[in-house]
Amino acid sequence: MGGLDRVQRPQVLLGYDASEDNDPALRWAVEEARLRGLSLVMCHCWHWPYAADHMDDRVEAIIKRAGEMLLEQGEARARRLGAPGTVGKRLRSGPVPDALVGESGEAELIVIGSHERHRLPVGSTAVQLPARARRPVLAVRRCGGEHGRVVAGVDGSAGGEAALGFAVEEAALRGWSLRVVFGAWEPGAVDEAELPLFSDKERLAQVRTAALEKAVAPWRERYPKVDLRASVVLDRPRETLLAAVEDADLLVVGDRGTRGLDPLFLGATSSAMLHHAPCTVAIVPAAP
Template sequence: MGRAPRNQRPNILFGYDGSRENDAALRWAVEEARARGLALVICHCWHWPYPPGHVDDGVEAIVRRAGERLLEQGVRRARDLGADAVRGRLRREPVLQALVRESEDAELIVVGSHDCRRLPAGSTAMRLPAQARRPVVAVRHAAPSHGLVVAGVDGSAGGAAALRLAVEEAVLRGWPLRVVYGAWEPGTVPESELPLFGDRARLARTRAAMLERVAGPWRERHPDLDMRVSLVLERPREALLEAAQDADLLVVGDRGTGHLDPLLLGATSSAMLHHAPCTVAIVPQTGGPGEPPA
């Protein structure tokens, strides 16, 4: 495997809950930390489920100790999987808040995810990417292995950041990279571009030129990387879901070219978390990877 091509934050942050789905994510986090030469921080959250006025110190101590033991189990499991440097972090607060706070020193955050089409709306994998300033990797339990990274681009800042992370992952793992642009997005473009959607040939030429501007610098920087670009005149959701069928990792931005509440994920990234059969990485426009250096 290659090495990460830029300066990095000191650790990979992993949200641990001891579940079966979580073990697959832990394995991914260990591999990520080792490939990047970073420490692995395993975070587990415990909480007293009743209002502050109803605290039983003895029972609360038992709940906390149970959390400590579960975290110790996670650290041991990470070492068994080959983690070179791992430490545990026990937090008494909701998982979402804890991972956002702990991620300040994290290169990326890894969490477990349910099988596709079973992801609860309130799950950490759905809520965390909308609030974190670091990339979030939601590892799909029992996903098939193909050895391929797919990146979704659309000309947005989030798409550019997603492509950088996708290149890094492909280089680190020695996998080929497919860059996909689902270019049929008339609902998100400025009014001046709407005539393009009445001329498919012109739309294809215009979007192909944009795709090459985005992907070309990465191809030049990593000439040994097996990178293929695909312009698809379909909606981004359909184009990416089709490409994801053969992927181990799908990387997309947190939101595209449309205007959204900054606390919400874009429709495409949300759909990928729900329906993509592979592990999905959501990369924020701010705090995530950016354009390649000149």
């Protein structure tokens, strides 16, 4: 496993709630901190379950103390799993996405738990947080076993470039293979000048393959030990990615894609991956 050739922010930030869905996220966050040589910070959010005009200081103190105890137990478990250095604990009130965005200034990445695919509520943190965070967000799911494989989806956008860089680094750190795929059949997302390509599939494949090879070439040079394969598929990005990740541990995609949607929302493909990919999904924002 190789180190990274750039300076990182000092923390891995974990959204922690001690639930069954959250335990794989804890394991992943500990491993990220260990491999990257960063500290782990665990953030738990408490909320007042009643109307705001029914506040009770004694009950609030009990709720806060329960959150503190939960974090103490989480810290102990993180240490048993091998968390390096000091484990930070943050107890915050309010919605989880708000708290994690607020705590992410020193975070290299944010790790959260996720419901299994097809069971992800529209308002869940795994859906809301990646649209707002300016750091990569990993929504961790249980996988059937380690396959040692990362898949990255690229599309020529700035978000796709950032996703590729994050995926290469993850593969390098973990000693996993990397498959980079470009689902090229997306005529609704290209400039009008490129529309004639979709009447000539051979030419479309040539143009997109050249663009893909240009994108991966610098990463091959920087991380020559990574087993990196890149391919263009003449299918829609969603279908291309879902086919590629059936035996993957991690899928990495950009947050918006080529359409440049409203910043309050994820792109259609990244949102679909959160709902349907069977593995852990990393949503990576474009560099500012």
